[in-house]
Amino acid sequence: MNSILKNMARVSLFLAISVGAMANLDEGRWVPKNREVLDKVISESKNQGNYAVFDWDYTSIYQDTQENLFRYQIDNLRFAMTPEQFSKAIRKDIPLDNFSDDYKNVKGQAINIEKIGSDLDKDYAFLYKNYIKDKKMSLEKIKKTEQFKDFRGKLAFLYEAIGGSFSHDISYPWVLYLFEGMTVNEVKALAKEANDFGIGNKLDSYVIESSDVLTGKAGKVSHKYKSGLRTQPETANLFRELQANGIKVYIISASLQDIVEVFATDKSYGYNLEDGSVYGMRLEMNGDKYRAEYKAGYPQTQTKGKVEIIETYLKPKHGGKAPILVAGDSSGDANMLTEYKDTKVLLLMKREGKLDDVAKDGRALIQKRNAQTGLLDPKN
Structure with missing residues (x-):
């Protein structure tokens, strides 16, 4: 009997190491259903070369x-x-x-x-x-x-x-x-x-x-x-949980790439993304100085340009796969939110009067925030 129990313990340990524990987002202030769905998607999609795409302003942070x-x-x-x-x-x-x-x-x-x-x-x-x-x-x-x-x-x-x-x-x-x-x-x-x-x-x-x-x-x-601006601890935790489960996190923002990189990678803000995770607007340069000229041949990272970034830069890194999760808050994100049938979750950091049509999609998770505090609203 002891040998059987020992063997069962070894098998359990092997499975835990090889498969990994279930995803476990912090409870935070998520709408409970949203947290449950995100946990499930992470668990089902982990360690398979998948990735997730987030907008930055009003999505990963509160305000712009x-x-x-x-x-x-x-x-x-x-x-x-x-x-x-x-x-x-x-x-x-x-x-x-x-x-x-x-x-x-x-x-x-x-x-x-x-x-x-x-x-x-x-x-x-x-x-x-x-x-x-x-x-x-x-x-x-x-x-x-x-x-x-x-x-x-x-x-x-x-x-x-x-x-x-x-x-x-x-x-x-x-x-x-x-x-x-x-x-x-x-x-x-x-x-x-x-x-x-x-x-x-x-x-x-x-x-x-x-x-x-x-x-x-x-x-x-x-x-x-x-x-005012506010960080979102729940979003930072979601980034960490995704990446801990082998799901790469990318930002596609209509703000200047170099600016968003400061927010997304500087440890003082808690998001802790790696260099190379952010795609944003780019300018032509004179040496190390910016010019008042948009970068030739590079998509504007808004509306359809966000899809161009995914097609040109992200899908080739992930075997042609579509993102498993896309998060956004406004019409500038609508194209990338609706482009891919294989995307499992559309995380809408909902603002009044924005993305109402996308919110009708069965894959959409609606997460609102308190306008006075910038904190996620667990009751929506």
């Missing part, structure tokens, strides 16, 4: 790292462009048409890139001469000038107006062009600063207005923005 960085860059005047380079960058590929009706000035008058661009040119020339280039004034002092107030209000507004008026292939790369003249290391350091600021900042909304004095050609503008 690129937008948080953009406004941090403005508030701290972290630019390396000459006035001539700035003038060219803000106009790059932008149609001359008036912005949509949602993006008029406070008097209800139409605005276009030439009107607001003219005002920004004047503001930036002043800021470049007195702070960006020569630091003739302190940051604290220059922030009190009308030129800074106008610049801050109008550049932030311009980003929103472009996104709300023109196609994704125009609006998504535009914000990246403002890194022209900066090195990769400078932008990564700036991203770390901005991430830390955003994580420490309240989740809220606030209004930025341009100058009442320097109204210029565009007039005074005003717009509401979101503040």
